[in-house]
Amino acid sequence: MSTIKEVAKRAGVSVGTVSKVINNIAVKPKTKQAVELAIKELNYEPNIYARGLKVNRTHTVALIIPTVWNPFYGELAFHIERYLREKQYKMILCNSEGDYVTELAYFTMAKQNQVDGIITVTYSDIESYISNSIPLISIDRFFNDNIPYVSSDNFSGGALAAKHLDDVGCQSVCFIGHGSKKDNATRNRRKGFVDYCERHQKSYLIFDDQGHHETFQRNLELFLKKEVIETSTIDGIFAVTDDYAFQVIDYVTKNGKRIPEDVQIIGFDGIKSSATDEIKITTICQPIEEIAKMSVNGVIALINKREVSHEVLLPVQLFQGKTTKG
């Protein structure tokens, strides 16, 4: 079997350059072509275990998310896998579907050294299963001071949403959320929203129903019927996620209200269904790629027994779409 040196020689580049191409680090297109051609001609098989792999390491990290079939988690999983791959880690994907027994199996794998670390978005009560020996990064959810977490600055995001509705002339605003005791992200968006309204004497309403899907749906529509359709009490809505914003938009437009003329709506997340898609509404954008990058850096630091900061809060920003008056 041919060696990386032979590939470098044939391609007329350095071994380092070949390594870059193999590890998808950017080089000149021409150089990449030459290296890929040499790899093909020599039928060279890069041995990923020759890339600085340590003993007793699998060089795999498990990503546990509720489901990858979702624009937000899809984008997150895409970036996390890409950053892990850049560092020669493989990513095992687990769609927990919110089932903590499924998540538990992966924590067990980590304890048994079948994966080196875990990045997780979970709302289950898994604290009792987590030992400090597991390199683990939590996204969006604060567990305890022993578990580092990476999150958007949800409080500032909620305040920014309230400020924007204020700036575009809304008189009476409301927060719409699907209440969860465990979801720090949701709670902090609500807190930031309320904080802004309180400090600026804006009148506001809170709809934060904790019911299951159908119940929530029904209660939300009753709320919108009363406050938006029949009485026009509310002229500005902050939905805690883009998904809920789409539900609100769907219901109020079907019931004869114009957006943004009659009611202005802002979401949270900035989801795009693919890299080439566009953001469809006014929303608070999470820095999803940055969240991925910081989570990967964090888990690899933990795997290598390095210190990581307990909390990483990343800045959000407003995206002005057509659902508010720009």
Place this chain on the structure above:
Amino acid sequence: MSTIKEVAKRAGVSVGTVSKVINNIAVKPKTKQAVELAIKELNYEPNIYARGLKVNRTHTVALIIPTVWNPFYGELAFHIERYLREKQYKMILCNSEGDYVTELAYFTMAKQNQVDGIITVTYSDIESYISNSIPLISIDRFFNDNIPYVSSDNFSGGALAAKHLDDVGCQSVCFIGHGSKKDNATRNRRKGFVDYCERHQKSYLIFDDQGHHETFQRNLELFLKKEVIETSTIDGIFAVTDDYAFQVIDYVTKNGKRIPEDVQIIGFDGIKSSATDEIKITTICQPIEEIAKMSVNGVIALINKREVSHEVLLPVQLFQGKTTKG
């Protein structure tokens, strides 16, 4: 550490039932609660290696797709991971981003027994790297008679799209595709469409530009301007994927055409951005969950040295949306 027997005893169920819960196989909600409570109280850690794992097996399968940040691949990856998990396999996700060197690294892993098998959606020239020793299932792409593949019946789907446009009264139809020499799926959709038109003496046009993103975009708009906006030559469009259908819808509506009154449009895929999302257009639906299931069954059969059928073609079906006259 407690055993599965102790969990079963405490929960008042059989060991088999506990195993079902651990492996996410459906049991009565009450039973599941009891078992999960017992697992928690006894702090039981299921050892996945106690689940019939064979020697020299990693019980991991690599899924190689262009990108998981896409509704179609997101849904596919979700179902594949779920079916693999049901069979106690872990899924390593690789976003190849169309780069064959990235894909190559995973074939090498398979040869080095770091993964047991591979499921791949690729359009790269990887045949030279594939040895028959690798348990590999190809989705959508035919390589050679040694590599089993699973695909929707794209030919019938293309014919079904043409028939639907015919049924809803279109006089002159066209196929819109982003030509690829390597993409069997695309080619067969076009072939099926043309076959129907030929057999039924329907006049049709073909736009199958092979240019890169910007070039394709520009040529597509020139084509639509000439044939749909200015001359109304075409009153029925079959776009080779839902994504292209959305592009067409966006362009023609911005240019004053009404859908479906002036021009009727049908896509292909039946994409939904999440499990709770709805299909937005008239389209030919791929049985994505079935493709996932057959791919998982196929790769596990190959891993266990069992025979698998070389070609699995799965039936598609029409979804009637608002972009054609139902």
